[in-house]
Amino acid sequence: MNIGQAADASGVSAKMIRYYEQIGLIRPPSRTGSNYRVYGSDEVHVLRFIRRARTLGFSIEETGALLALWQDKTRASGEVRDIASEHIAALETKIAELESMVGTLKHLVHCCHGDNRPDCPILDDLAGTTSKTKGH
């Protein structure tokens, strides 16, 4: 299987497959006489694993750790759970931050009359000219 077919089969672009190889996330595949990379179903399986982990928001570094645990027959599943739990905590922190932003912005938009008058509560807030953001 050439890299294009492996890309189609795994959902990882050829560009990314080469990149993952370059940074050492996956091992260099064998090559044909004309220097084409050759992949088999094992490699595609690994690539699918990587794609799934990335979809779940794991960084490439975390993905590498999960991959190592996946391929380690003597692993303790507790390690995997720890990585996942930390990742959940990081995601939830991020969500809370975004929700805080949305809350502030919704309040500002709610206060904005949206016509041609030159005063605008949103800009006033950004400029820090209002005493308070919250509290109607």
Place this chain on the structure above:
Amino acid sequence: MNIGQAADASGVSAKMIRYYEQIGLIRPPSRTGSNYRVYGSDEVHVLRFIRRARTLGFSIEETGALLALWQDKTRASGEVRDIASEHIAALETKIAELESMVGTLKHLVHCCHGDNRPDCPILDDLAGTTSKTKGH
């Protein structure tokens, strides 16, 4: 005021102040005879505006648009509200994605026994060997 003092007064690092100048977000300040940048309260005010917008998750490009509207006395506040509303929508999309990831991961962690047994539902899911992720 030198750049360090402007940084302290605005909460924007000196590094970032120079960067904002370089990309044209703010205008080059005047210089002393020894080529030091000189800032006044107007510039600090602009920097605070930028910092607040960045804190609210606006990109630098969006921040530049808001800044232009802020400084445009003939602006329509509807334009500002539109930028903010689009930004809220983008943030909410991002939140939904993150929550979806968290939901899946929490389920997997819940299913994981976390001991030394070699089977691990989280890795199984990543590898795609389980028929379903959801549904106990």
Place this chain on the structure above:
DNA sequence: TCTTGACCTTACCATTATGGGAAGGTCTAT
């Protein structure tokens, strides 16, 4: 006055993960 330390200047490099493109080699079907 000289030195020291804190500040400033520019310029370059690194980060994260991904895409785009160029220049050139290869394979397959017509």
Place this chain on the structure above:
DNA sequence: ATAGACCTTCCCATAATGGTAAGGTCAAGA
């Protein structure tokens, strides 16, 4: 043989921020 669809490597770009290095400047104290 030739066209078109592949493949190869190499370089560049993204968004926003931090770091570092080499060198100039300024203020205060010995």
